[in-house]
Amino acid sequence: EADIYQTPRYLVIGTGKKITLECSQTMGHDKMYWYQQDPGMELHLIHYSYGVNSTEKGDLSSESTVSRIRTEHFPLTLESARPSHTSQYLCASSELFSGNTEAFFGQGTRLTVV
């Protein structure tokens, strides 16, 4: 079982609120990712990190920001939530490149902005 956790699992929040989605892993992985996925649609990489103090933007432009102050945490923040941010957000982690390295996913946060 993967040791990567996301909180909250579900969040319904009003437009304009600031929100932070938490992601923690206890596997000591250097690489962490945030993906956005709408129901029945593909995963889009929005942020990733190679380790502490490393953050990179993914393939899909996102208004969210991330930080990596500690290896085990990779929180995602939306300064002002909008209905267009409604989606599922999936966090993942893996070892830094070591051949066929597996990525482990958290259970996701389903965000609804009303």
Next chain:
Amino acid sequence: RKEVEQDPGPFNVPEGATVAFNCTYSNSASQSFFWYRQDCRKEPKLLMSVYSSGNEDGRFTAQLNRASQYISLLIRDSKLSDSATYLCVVNGDFGNEKLTFGTGTRLTIIP
């Protein structure tokens, strides 16, 4: 052109049949390849890695063709529990190591 392309399906296949999925990737320097499985409203989970020589895990066989930049997954004797979305995943080259997911191929096994 997308970095990783898959036929989205859906594939509706009778139980016991053999089904094959294909995937192409655009970055010839990509280093590692995977098939993930995602059940409805769940997170993706690794099904199997794909090795250059091809590899098998029970009823599942994965193949890699680097020259054609092509990956395949074969499922034999399909079970109802195989119904899911299958995601082709490619890890970038050194210095660009991020996992890129294909759109996924939806498979439904029919009793």
